[in-house]
Amino acid sequence: MRFNKVRKMDISNGPGVRVAVFFQGCPFHCPGCFNQDTWDFDGGKDYTCDIENKILEFCGKEYINGLSILGGEPMAPANIDSTIHLAKRFKEMYPNKSLWCWSGYNFDEICNKDILKYADVIVDGRFDKSKRDPRLKYAGSTNQRAIDVKRTIQNGKITLYED
Numbered sequence: 001m002r003f004n005k006v007r008k009m010d011i012s013n014g015p016g017v018r019v020a021v022f023f024q025g026c027p028f029h030c031p032g033c034f035n036q037d038t039w040d041f042d043g044g045k046d047y048t049c050d051i052e053n054k055i056l057e058f059c060g061k062e063y064i065n066g067l068s069i070l071g072g073e074p075m076a077p078a079n080i081d082s083t084i085h086l087a088k089r090f091k092e093m094y095p096n097k098s099l100w101c102w103s104g105y106n107f108d109e110i111c112n113k114d115i116l117k118y119a120d121v122i123v124d125g126r127f128d129k130s131k132r133d134p135r136l137k138y139a140g141s142t143n144q145r146a147i148d149v150k151r152t153i154q155n156g157k158i159t160l161y162e163d
Contacts (some may be wrong), residue, residue, distance in 0.1 A: 001082040002044040003051065004037060004072060008058045014100040014121070014138065015163065016065030017151045019058045023047070023083065025075040028104040032129035034140065037071035047082055055086065060095055066098035066120075073118045075110050087118035100138075106145055107158060122147050137163075 002024035010020035025034075025041030037043065045051075052059075059067050059109040066091050074083040087099055101119045103110060109155040113123070123138055123146050138146045151159040 001079060002041065002046045003047045004035075004044040004053055006051070006058070009064075009066070010068060010113055013068040013070060013099065013102070017063055018066050018100075019055060019064055020066045020068040020070060022070050023072040023074045023076075023079045025076055026080055026104065027076055028073065028126050030104065030127040030129070032132065033127055035071065036130055041076075041078055044072075052082075054088055055143070056089060056093055059090060059097065064097065067094075068099060068100045068102070068149060070102045073104055074101055075105050075113065075115070080113065080115075084114045084118070087115055091118045107145070107152070116149055116153065119149050130146055 004024045010018045013020045022035065022038055022128050024038055024044030029039055058064065062089040069083055069086065073079060090099055091117040098120040099118055100121045101115060102123045105124065106130045107122060108122045123144055125144040126145050128141040131143050146161040148159050148161040
């Protein structure tokens with residue numbers, strides 16, 4: 001498994017100040033994607049235990065509101081195990097901080113994945129250049145949704161995140 005970068009302080013990908021991890025590799029190659037350097041599964045750097053421990057250490061700072069996992073595609077078969085492992089450890093260490101995950105897969109395509117045990121919000125759907133809207137707070141195009149995972153499970157239907 002590989003990663004592209006880690007931002008120790010990110011204010012663009014979720015509410016508050018966050019740590020953001022960009023995993024490497026994406027099968028979708030959406031035209032207009034802002035992260036094309038994350039597409040190649042062989043690009044980036046090795047994702048090691050030391051890297052994961054550093055990410056979790058960064059998350060422990062009191063001014064950090066949560067962890068955001070992006071890509072590339074965190075839910076891709078090559079990335080999902082590491083995504084879930086990081087998410088599980090994060091929630092065990094910081095149960096009161098939020099975990100956000102971005103995926104090109106639609107929610108129903110990932111609903112059987114263990115990530116739902118740990119993610120507070122999943123922003124789903126492939127970026128669609130024809131539906132691009134720079135006014136959106138947590139997505140790039142209007143077909144993408146910021147889904148409140150816990151409320152979606154409780155309600156039995158897709159429930160969007162509200163600030």
